[in-house]
Amino acid sequence: MMPAPDILVSEVGPRDGLQSVRQTMPTAAKLAWIRALAATGLREIEVASFVPAALLPQMADAEAVVADASSIAGLTVLALAPNLKGVQRAVGAGVHKVTLPVSASRSHSLSNLNKTPEEAVAEVRRVCEWREELRADAAFGVEVGISTAFGCTMQGAVDEDFVMRLAEQLALAGVDAVGLSDTTGYASPTQVRRMFKRLREALGDKAGAAHLHNTRGQGLANVVAALDAGVTTFDASQGGLGGCPYAPGATGNIVTEDLVFLLESMGLRTGIDIQRLIEARALIADGLPGEPLYGHVPDAGLPRGFVYADGRAP
Amino acid sequence: MMPAPDILVSEVGPRDGLQSVRQTMPTAAKLAWIRALAATGLREIEVASFVPAALLPQMADAEAVVADASSIAGLTVLALAPNLKGVQRAVGAGVHKVTLPVSASRSHSLSNLNKTPEEAVAEVRRVCEWREELRADAAFGVEVGISTAFGCTMQGAVDEDFVMRLAEQLALAGVDAVGLSDTTGYASPTQVRRMFKRLREALGDKAGAAHLHNTRGQGLANVVAALDAGVTTFDASQGGLGGCPYAPGATGNIVTEDLVFLLESMGLRTGIDIQRLIEARALIADGLPGEPLYGHVPDAGLPRGFVYADGRAP
Numbered sequence: 001m002m003p004a005p006d007i008l009v010s011e012v013g014p015r016d017g018l019q020s021v022r023q024t025m026p027t028a029a030k031l032a033w034i035r036a037l038a039a040t041g042l043r044e045i046e047v048a049s050f051v052p053a054a055l056l057p058q059m060a061d062a063e064a065v066v067a068d069a070s071s072i073a074g075l076t077v078l079a080l081a082p083n084l085k086g087v088q089r090a091v092g093a094g095v096h097k098v099t100l101p102v103s104a105s106r107s108h109s110l111s112n113l114n115k116t117p118e119e120a121v122a123e124v125r126r127v128c129e130w131r132e133e134l135r136a137d138a139a140f141g142v143e144v145g146i147s148t149a150f151g152c153t154m155q156g157a158v159d160e161d162f163v164m165r166l167a168e169q170l171a172l173a174g175v176d177a178v179g180l181s182d183t184t185g186y187a188s189p190t191q192v193r194r195m196f197k198r199l200r201e202a203l204g205d206k207a208g209a210a211h212l213h214n215t216r217g218q219g220l221a222n223v224v225a226a227l228d229a230g231v232t233t234f235d236a237s238q239g240g241l242g243g244c245p246y247a248p249g250a251t252g253n254i255v256t257e258d259l260v261f262l263l264e265s266m267g268l269r270t271g272i273d274i275q276r277l278i279e280a281r282a283l284i285a286d287g288l289p290g291e292p293l294y295g296h297v298p299d300a301g302l303p304r305g306f307v308y309a310d311g312r313a314p
Numbered sequence: 315m316m317p318a319p320d321i322l323v324s325e326v327g328p329r330d331g332l333q334s335v336r337q338t339m340p341t342a343a344k345l346a347w348i349r350a351l352a353a354t355g356l357r358e359i360e361v362a363s364f365v366p367a368a369l370l371p372q373m374a375d376a377e378a379v380v381a382d383a384s385s386i387a388g389l390t391v392l393a394l395a396p397n398l399k400g401v402q403r404a405v406g407a408g409v410h411k412v413t414l415p416v417s418a419s420r421s422h423s424l425s426n427l428n429k430t431p432e433e434a435v436a437e438v439r440r441v442c443e444w445r446e447e448l449r450a451d452a453a454f455g456v457e458v459g460i461s462t463a464f465g466c467t468m469q470g471a472v473d474e475d476f477v478m479r480l481a482e483q484l485a486l487a488g489v490d491a492v493g494l495s496d497t498t499g500y501a502s503p504t505q506v507r508r509m510f511k512r513l514r515e516a517l518g519d520k521a522g523a524a525h526l527h528n529t530r531g532q533g534l535a536n537v538v539a540a541l542d543a544g545v546t547t548f549d550a551s552q553g554g555l556g557g558c559p560y561a562p563g564a565t566g567n568i569v570t571e572d573l574v575f576l577l578e579s580m581g582l583r584t585g586i587d588i589q590r591l592i593e594a595r596a597l598i599a600d601g602l603p604g605e606p607l608y609g610h611v612p613d614a615g616l617p618r619g620f621v622y623a624d625g626r627a628p
Contacts, residue, residue, distance in 0.1 A: 188580050189576070216610045217610030220532060265504070
């Protein structure tokens with residue numbers, strides 16, 4: 001067993017990334033990529049989305065991907081499911097955790113989920129109730145990252161008090177962890193620090209991950225602010241793949257390679273090997289020919305004399 | 315008179331940017347670009363380098379550029395000069411401030427300046443002594459940003475205590491402000507916070523600017539850390555133009571457009587208009603056809619509902 005990392009980096013590329021691109025990565029290429037990602041030391045990967053294949057053909061092989069990923073030792077396999085039905089499919093396929101979408105912007109929620117924020121919370125409540133009934137038979141985690149928590153391309157500002165009320169309702173509904181997502185790249189470090197601090201005060205240990213975008217180049221600046229506020233789980237996507245297909249201009253997950261470098265150079269152990277991570281990019285290029293990949297560390301390489309937070313040389 | 319900004323953004327593109335590219339921007343194009351930059355609200359621009367034209371043909375028109383820039387109302391005109399002779403030329407041309415190069419890495423110092431760090435400090439001392447003699451006749455500022463303060467592509471780690479000793483020697487020599495430069499993109503937020511805190515403890519009001527690079531995508535993350543340590547002046551380059559031509563792989567000044575957005579969205583007044591800044595990029599494209607420009611805010615635009623720190627709408 002490896003020691004627990006200081007920070008959990010949750011890789012969302014195989015779900016959030018792949019569902020945002022036009023091409024569909026072949027199943028075999030997905031499995032090879034996910035195995036390569038797990039071999040870098042990543043301990044949690046969001047591998048699929050359990051939505052109808054007609055809506056997202058890129059995710060039509062969700063069952064097969066989860067089946068393979070859940071056989072990787074030590075890996076927490078996460079999937080997105082939009083509702084109870086999707087959760088039941090995901091749990092049947094063998095995921096360890098599900099994440100459900102709730103959006104704080106009313107217009108984003110309606111266009112993305114065809115639900116009001118309140119209806120989305122009600123759906124999450126149904127999922128938690130179903131889990132209660134199952135408890136003896138099956139154990140799985142339930143998480144929510146509140147989308148557009150820092151602002152919305154459609155409605156502009158999002159009321160912070162409303163975001164906090166949603167978070168509290170979700171925690172009361174039985175969700176294990178509630179995070180905040182900057183779906184649109186609107187967040188500033190000041191806002192990130194303030195809102196994650198409020199989240200922790202309101203939810204205690206149920207305060208969850210920061211999901212940050214680099215749309216305006218502010219992604220890692222916001223990570224520094226979230227660390228100050230005590231966040232210990234960060235979503236990121238290899239090569240910066242993905243964003244949100246339903247929020248215009250919302251491209252740009254923070255890049256896993258650059259995030260891991262940031263954390264390790266700050267003395268925070270992630271357990272992830274940056275060199276292997278850079279090598280794994282080749283598998284995206286194989287599975288999605290011509291798709292643009294982002295990130296600075298893959299181009300610049302590690303600094304001369306770099307050591308990981310645990311003292312290891314690269 | 316406009317109120318003083320909370321943060322001074324010092325634009326280095328016309329010097330640091332232009333001397334790092336192969337093409338030479340024509341003088342008329344430089345003057346148009348500098349005037350456009352000043353019209354965005356930038357209050358300080360590093361416009362030229364007073365080195366022999368044989369070494370840097372891009373800077374052969376330094377006198378003409380300074381003469382024009384120093385006629386712009388309210389603008390502080392800064393130039394780099396490698397030695398007393400260059401400073402005398404710069405002051406003769408009418409600059410308000412000079413910045414002199416001192417590098418903490420012995421190998422970078424020798425290859426870049428053909429001087430040891432101690433010899434570079436001695437040259438700065440001569441400049442300050444000359445200014446003392448002139449004091450009745452001419453007033454100009456003297457600044458140093460210590461290069462490779464966070465690590466060096468040639469020698470790897472740079473001793474922090476040595477950086478602080480250099481800073482103290484420079485302050486004692488009579489320099490007005492001593493900053494720290496991450497010439498190579500090696501810095502982490504932890505290191506930036508610690509070193510600027512030490513700098514302020516050692517130098518008080520003479521603690522100067524942060525000059526940060528985005529080589530590994532960490533530029534704005536390091537800005538957040540520097541703000542925590544009380545830094546109030548940041549160098550940046552429009553479009554991320556430039557780096558250091560003598561430090562291999564050291565491309566990537568932080569992008570002025572993204573920096574100003576960061577600061578304003580954190581509630582820190584810069585006095586700079588982001589929309590005008592984005593428009594000024596066209597003048598780089600005119601003067602340096604085909605040169606790549608960086609930055610996320612120019613592509614993504616301002617968020618819906620964005621307001622500046624002073625409450626102004628864009």
